[in-house]
Amino acid sequence: MSPVSMLLIGFAMSTDAFAAAIGKGAAMRRPRFVDALRAGLIFGVIEAVTPVIGWLLGRAASSYVEAFDHWIAFVLLGALGVHMIINGVKPEGDDADEDPDKHHGFWHLAMTGFATSIDAMAVGVGLAFLNVHIGVMAAVIGLCTLVMVTTGIMLGRALGQLVGKRAEIVGGVILILVGSTILYEHLSAAGG
Structure with a gap:
């Protein structure tokens, strides 16, 4: 596989993480570059590990992963999106005792990163049958995701400053749309 093809796959695998990062950045209260880079690292590592897992699974049972990856991504992203929307419509006083950065902590970012990387696992399954160094x-997928997520968080920050606290609603809608798009693409490809 050529380096250009590998780079294109890397960026293609990071587009849904980029969309989710825009939503995360919009929901965060004034994220700094360090926050964006931290999210980029979390997403990038997860996005780099999942194709390896897929590659290993592809060696064993490719049909099982490909059969359900889109449903898993849809449910995880949809649930996270609904959670963000609920937090976005809460009156200001309802979450006064709550840490505003809780929803942007490691485990929340890791869950979102995993949800957006399920398609990379399916790609890893396909790569198991090609002559490519996994x-x-x-590493290419992880680095592309690091760049895209860091950029997405910072772009989302600008959006968040424009729309205020309700930006979390926008972020939730974006996560639901990403999950729905993944589901639609897989179902329409299966039907066609």
Whole structure:
């Protein structure tokens, strides 16, 4: 596989994480570059590991992963999106005792990163049948995701400053749309 093809796959695998990062950045209260880079690292590592897992699964049972990856991504992203929307419509006083950064902590970011990386696992399954070094491909996917998520958080920050606290609603809608798009693409590809 050529380096250009690998780079294109890397960026293609990071587009849904980029969309989710825009939503996360919009929901965060004044994220700094360090916050964006931290989210980018979390997403990038997860996005790099999942194709390796998929590659290993592809060696064992590719039909099982491909059969359900879109449903898992849809449910995880949809649930996270609904949660963000609920938090966005809460009156200001309802979450006064709550840490505003709780929803942007490690585990929440890791769950979102995992949900957006399920398609990378399916790609890893496909790569198991090609002549490609999975370690190099995983590194390319991870680095592309790091760049895209860091950029997405910072772009989302600008959006968040424009629309205030209700930006979390926008972020939730984006996560639901990303999950729905993943589901639609897989179902329409299966039907066509």
